[in-house]
Amino acid sequence: MSTTTTTAGRTRDYPSYSRPLWWRIAFTRESAVIALLVGVLLWAIYGVLYFGTQLTMTFLFLDIAPILLIALPMTAVIVTGEIDLSVASVVGLSSSVLGLLVHHGWSVPLAALVCLVVGLACGALNGFLIAYVGLPSLAVTIGTLALFRGIAVGLLGTTAVTTFPSRWTSLAKAQIGSTGVPVIVIPIVVLAIVFTLLLHFSGFGRGVYDIGLNREAAEFTGVRVARTKFTLFLLTAAVSAFAGIYFTLRFSSSRGDNATGLELQVIAAVLLGGVSIFGGRGGLHGVIAGVLLIGALSSALRLLGVTVNVINIIIGLLLVASVVSTSVLAWISETSARRKNRGRRPSDLPQHAPPGVRTKEKEA
Amino acid sequence: MTTQSPPEAVEAPVEFVAPSRLSASQRFVATVVRSREASIVLVLVLVIVAATIASPSFLFAETSWRDLLLTPSILMLLAVGQAVVVITRSVDLSVGSVLGLTAYLTGRLFVDTNLPIVVVALAAIALGAVLGMVNGLVVALARVPALVITLGTLYIYRGIVLSWAGSNRINASDMPDAFGRLGTQSVLGLPILFLVAVAVLVAVGYYLHTARGGREMYAIGSDPDAAVLYGLPVRRRVFAAFVLSGGLAGLAGVVYAARYGTISSSAGTGIELQAVAAVVIGGVAIFGGSGTVWGAAIGAILLVTINRALPIVGIPDFWQQALVGVLILGAIVLDRILAARRARILVEARDAQGATA
Numbered sequence: 001m002s003t004t005t006t007t008a009g010r011t012r013d014y015p016s017y018s019r020p021l022w023w024r025i026a027f028t029r030e031s032a033v034i035a036l037l038v039g040v041l042l043w044a045i046y047g048v049l050y051f052g053t054q055l056t057m058t059f060l061f062l063d064i065a066p067i068l069l070i071a072l073p074m075t076a077v078i079v080t081g082e083i084d085l086s087v088a089s090v091v092g093l094s095s096s097v098l099g100l101l102v103h104h105g106w107s108v109p110l111a112a113l114v115c116l117v118v119g120l121a122c123g124a125l126n127g128f129l130i131a132y133v134g135l136p137s138l139a140v141t142i143g144t145l146a147l148f149r150g151i152a153v154g155l156l157g158t159t160a161v162t163t164f165p166s167r168w169t170s171l172a173k174a175q176i177g178s179t180g181v182p183v184i185v186i187p188i189v190v191l192a193i194v195f196t197l198l199l200h201f202s203g204f205g206r207g208v209y210d211i212g213l214n215r216e217a218a219e220f221t222g223v224r225v226a227r228t229k230f231t232l233f234l235l236t237a238a239v240s241a242f243a244g245i246y247f248t249l250r251f252s253s254s255r256g257d258n259a260t261g262l263e264l265q266v267i268a269a270v271l272l273g274g275v276s277i278f279g280g281r282g283g284l285h286g287v288i289a290g291v292l293l294i295g296a297l298s299s300a301l302r303l304l305g306v307t308v309n310v311i312n313i314i315i316g317l318l319l320v321a322s323v324v325s326t327s328v329l330a331w332i333s334e335t336s337a338r339r340k341n342r343g344r345r346p347s348d349l350p351q352h353a354p355p356g357v358r359t360k361e362k363e364a
Numbered sequence: 365m366t367t368q369s370p371p372e373a374v375e376a377p378v379e380f381v382a383p384s385r386l387s388a389s390q391r392f393v394a395t396v397v398r399s400r401e402a403s404i405v406l407v408l409v410l411v412i413v414a415a416t417i418a419s420p421s422f423l424f425a426e427t428s429w430r431d432l433l434l435t436p437s438i439l440m441l442l443a444v445g446q447a448v449v450v451i452t453r454s455v456d457l458s459v460g461s462v463l464g465l466t467a468y469l470t471g472r473l474f475v476d477t478n479l480p481i482v483v484v485a486l487a488a489i490a491l492g493a494v495l496g497m498v499n500g501l502v503v504a505l506a507r508v509p510a511l512v513i514t515l516g517t518l519y520i521y522r523g524i525v526l527s528w529a530g531s532n533r534i535n536a537s538d539m540p541d542a543f544g545r546l547g548t549q550s551v552l553g554l555p556i557l558f559l560v561a562v563a564v565l566v567a568v569g570y571y572l573h574t575a576r577g578g579r580e581m582y583a584i585g586s587d588p589d590a591a592v593l594y595g596l597p598v599r600r601r602v603f604a605a606f607v608l609s610g611g612l613a614g615l616a617g618v619v620y621a622a623r624y625g626t627i628s629s630s631a632g633t634g635i636e637l638q639a640v641a642a643v644v645i646g647g648v649a650i651f652g653g654s655g656t657v658w659g660a661a662i663g664a665i666l667l668v669t670i671n672r673a674l675p676i677v678g679i680p681d682f683w684q685q686a687l688v689g690v691l692i693l694g695a696i697v698l699d700r701i702l703a704a705r706r707a708r709i710l711v712e713a714r715d716a717q718g719a720t721a
Contacts, residue, residue: 083511129693138455138511139650139696142640147689154683256682261634264457264515277509309526316519323508323516 029274029326030286037293044300051300054180062173062250064295065184066091066243066259068288070266071273072195073236075287078270079199080211080229081279082130082137087240088262089148090122092255094244096152099161099254108168112245119241120234122148127233131226145263153256161254172249184246191239196284204228212279268319269294294318400647400702401659407691408666415673422676430555434547434623436668437561438463440661441616442635443642444561444568445609447660450643451572452605453585453652454510458499459613459639461521463632466492466617468525471534471627474543481543489614495521496610500603510606518636529629536625547622557619561661564612569657581605585652641688642667645695666691 025031044051070087077084094115101111126144130137174183199205207228210218219225248254273290275282298311386394396402412432415422422428442459449456466488473484499517503510536544549556572578581601584591591598621627646663648655667688675681 129697133697133700135696135700136650139644140693142637142644143689143692143696145637145689146641146685146692150683150686150689154680154686157680157682264518268515268519271512271515277512307527309523311523312519312526313523316516316523319519320502320513320516323512324502324506327506327508 028286029322030283030289033273033286033293033322034289037289037296040293040296040300044296044303048300048303051303056299056303058175058180058182060295060299061182061185063299064291065182065188066247066262067266067269067295068188068291069191069243069246070236070240070262071270071287071291072191072284073232073239074266074270075273075275075282075284076195076199076205076208077137077232077236078267078275078277079208079279079282080232081215082229082232083141083267083277084126084137084233084236085141085263085267086122086126086144086148087236087266088259089145089152090119090237090240091244091247091259091262092152092257093122093148093155094119094241095248095254095258096155096256098245098248100155102164102254103161108165108249115241115245116238119237119239119244122241123234123237124230126237127230130233131229149256149260152258156254156256162252164249164252164254169249169252172246184250187242192284192288199284204231208232209280212276212281214280265294268315272319272322274322400699401656401662403698404646404659404662404666404695408662408669411666411670411673415676418677422673429553430548430550431672432669433558434555435672436665437555437557438616438619438623439635439638439642439664439668440561441564441612441619442639443646443660443664444565444657445612446639446643447646447648447655447657448568448572448581449510449605449609450640450648450650451585451652451655452581452602453588454503454602454605455514455640455650456496456499456510456606456609457514457636457640458495458517458521459609459616460632460634460636461518461525462492462495462610462613463617463620463635464629465495465521465525465528466614467620467627467631468529468534468617468629470618470621471539474539475534481540481546484543485615485618488618489611492614492617493607493611496607496613497603499610500606503606504599504603522633526629532629534621534627539621539625543622544625547625557623560615560619564615565657565661568608572657577601577604582653586654638667639664641692644692647695647699649699650696663695 019027050056070091074084074087097115097118098108098111101114102108106114122144126137126141129135129140171183175181176183176186199208207218207223207225210221210223211225211228215225244259247259251258269291270282270287271277271290272294273282273287275287294315297314298308301311301314302308412423416424423432442463446456446459469491470484470488473479473487479487495517499510499514502508502513546556551559572581580591580596583594583596584598584601588598617632620631642664643655643660644650644663645666646655646659646661648660670687670691671681671684674684674687679687
């Protein structure tokens with residue numbers, strides 16, 4: 001229980017830099033997830049019949065595309081220490097709006113543009129209430145989860161729009177040439193590059209981590225906290241709206257209850273990828289590996305004839321194990337460090353915030 | 365989260381609020397009327413009045429009075445458990461899956477064995493408590509955020525009930541008639557299942573309000589670090605909150621089985637967000653430390669009643685969820701305004717005290 005906030009003034013201890021570079025790269029949460037992914041892929045390709053085929057890979061990407069898309073901005077949101085539970089409802093709303101407009105004779109690109117604008121409006125509402133009014137994001141986005149889903153269901157009622165121009169529905173399922181790689185991978189890769197640059201290689205991204213680690217310090221170092229959060233909620237909702245357009249065209253079905261429950265899958269994938277729910281920690285490479293891990297594992301298990309129920313159990317166990325393991329590893333390294341430094345004052349030791357208890361500066 | 369008073373303010377014990385001049389009963393009435401819960405009761409009454417004006421049978425027909433009280437019972441039980449967990453600054457997302465699992469267990473026991481109803485109900489509650497215990501153990505011992513753990517157990521428990529039940533469905537005819545009658549019988553005009561929910565509510569509410577453990581839960585929720593430094597048994601209380609939430613979800617599973625008669629593996633899917641919504645509408649702060657189970661229970665009744673009232677006042681019930689969303693947002697904005705006002709009054713009182721001293 002390292003709740004003491006005293007900082008040792010004499011020696012500044014950076015425990016992570018006491019190891020060689022290869023050690024620091026190899027022993028992270030992200031590399032663990034990537035290693036697990038590689039292991040699962042090798043096992044599936046050599047041990048599971050038909051997993052290595054082109055068709056399986058195509059469907060794997062078609063299936064995980066919405067989760068992968070939304071997980072990119074969601075990572076940034078969770079790194080700031082906030083959460084967005086309303087993403088699946090934005091997917092549903094975007095799906096409803098697309099169906100309604102196409103049903104009334106609009107062209108698909110124009111209707112899709114309106115969907116993106118609707119998505120931005122949803123994100124602006126979330127962002128305004130969270131960043132500028134200062135309400136807790138968990139509560140706000142549970143509220144907008146119900147609100148956006150309610151509007152989506154209310155717009156269409158029990159009807160479902162299922163007639164879309166075949167040009168667009170086949171585009172959603174199309175492959176690049178005959179490679180078996182679906183076209184949706186192109187926007188995913190583009191967005192992944194954009195978000196990687198934004199989060200890991202820009203001042204804005206550094207600010208995002210700053211906010212997650214210590215909101216007040218971020219404010220004092222000149223990070224525009226409110227504007228950053230607002231932008232992130234805008235981005236999340238816009239990407240969710242795009243995922244909604246894809247979702248609708250892929251299944252050529254627009255219903256208010258499309259993608260219900262997707263928010264929990266996205267968050268599970270992000271957390272599995274090594275992002276800390278308290279903010280300030282995590283990387284996109286881990287998250288992408290996390291999404292692919294869940295997708296590949298469930299696809300391989302389905303091929304083996306395992307039912308979706310067991311897959312649910314495995315994903316749940318993975319999520320719990322991934323979080324508990326961090327805590328256990330932290331505990332082990334803490335006790336081994338204490339043994340090594342016997343005789344020194346405990347406050348000289350590196351201060352790890354206990355994951356269950358938020359320290360003052362983290363929650364401020 | 366909360367603004368701490370600066371350390372130099374603790375030189376002398378300063379009394380910010382003068383003793384009230386009202387009598388105890390007047391004070392009680394004033395507290396009740398001004399309470400956060402009163403605002404939800406007001407909204408609830410407005411909804412019921414509006415629906416009754418549109419269609420008098422909403423309130424005055426024989427069965428509708430019963431339905432008005434009976435339908436919210438399940439969500440009330442879940443909201444009470446959820447409120448206790450949220451007050452300790454956690455959240456339990458697995459209650460919907462626990463409800464599904466225990467409801468199916470209830471049905472299964474009636475089909476496979478001849479156990480008396482009480483034993484079956486106790487078994488379901490025990491299973492719920494065990495599932496809650498798993499949540500509590502991982503959250504309290506491994507000190508990992510409850511949101512993540514209960515999200516994981518949401519999948520795990522639902523996966524278990526899905527593989528156990530498969531596409532099986534247990535119907536009312538498979539269960540004893542006496543159990544089915546529980547869902548419809550009334551005592552003094554009040555449905556039995558509603559009375560069960562109210563009994564639980566009163567017991568938990570009394571515990572939180574008066575018992576040492578209950579007060580410690582509020583203390584833990586308002587500042588976990590301070591609670592640790594003060595020597596409160598944080599782990600034990602958080603663990604207990606999860607066990608209670610699981611046990612109540614188990615009881616809700618029994619009530620579900622008695623109320624609806626048919627149980628499939630999808631029972632209670634998605635109800636966890638409704639339970640959290642009821643708690644938030646009821647004025648329990650999502651970061652713990654304030655709010656009451658009374659508010660959470662009234663929030664649950666309000667959610668369910670709106671659902672039934674909307675078609676009557678001429679709004680298609682598709683819009684129900686949107687209205688719930690507006691209510692949640694309204695509730696948290698209201699809470700923010702009230703908190704800001706309270707902080708301002710306290711600051712003014714302190715400044716006034718400082719000026720006279």
